[in-house]
Amino acid sequence: MDLIAATDKNWAIGRGGKLLCHLPGDLRYFKEKTTGKTVVMGRKTLESLPGGKPLPNRKNIILSRDRSFSAEGCFVCHSVEALLNLCGNDDVMVMGGAAIYQQLLPYCDSCYITKIDCVFDADAYMIDLDERDDFRLAWQSGWMEEKGISYQFTRYDRINI
Template sequence: MLKLIAAVDHQWGIGKSGDLLVSLPLDMKHFKEETMGKTVIMGRKTLESFPNHKPLPNRRNLVLTRNKNYQLEGIEVFHDINDLLSEDAYIIGGGEIYRQFLPYCEEASITQIRHSFEADTFFPNLDEDSEWMLVDESNIMEEMGYHFTFRTYRRK
């Protein structure tokens, strides 16, 4: 089963200029707990946004890219989304990858930050998508001056 995991702001923004909008330690812990030991699928730009362009440790890292010559130690490279649809994996970004995989995902783990940042990359608003329903939401948490919740959406 394919699942999505993302942190979004009030307007469903996920990034600006290739970076996350904010890095909240509790969200990073949540991401790590959800994905550790699992397969993660990302785009090349997401991988290259990681420190030293290194893949996430203790996970199987799959990268979808149009670049036929792309190689990096510790990752598996794919050029066709159809080659990845049978994976049991988390889709971890970026924006284009989320949009491509959304129709094939059954669940989304969303950190909803109750703040509007200046973003240039957005995640589809699942609250306005009739194919998705909110099935779980944590209590409101606060960290670094930001309020947020962990939300789980499932395809209807």
């Protein structure tokens, strides 16, 4: 299981249920990293997608405590244990939001983080991987710029302590 997120300098990921910004290069990277895989998200993340619809060409799993929740074209799990059973040996990418990242980080081997060189007004945050002993920065791209915003792709890998 891996994780994918775009964060600002403070590890913020969103505000009001929306992404901090839309960078075409980051969206292409996200599509490249997730197409053909199983993606795991929370209900609010699903609702934030275009039309509130699941992502095409992926197995979409929603992790929600709400036992009455269902979503067309998605599998719904109500516990991490049920999620892990459903995923089996799938190639899984966790895509948010904040509570889902927190719940599933212990099961992730790598985290693909787009670091945005800005600070945004935000209300949702990713765990700061630079502050953790169990992950290390393993790779980073050069800096790119779109819409006047600089960003880079990084990968953090779990280390066994």
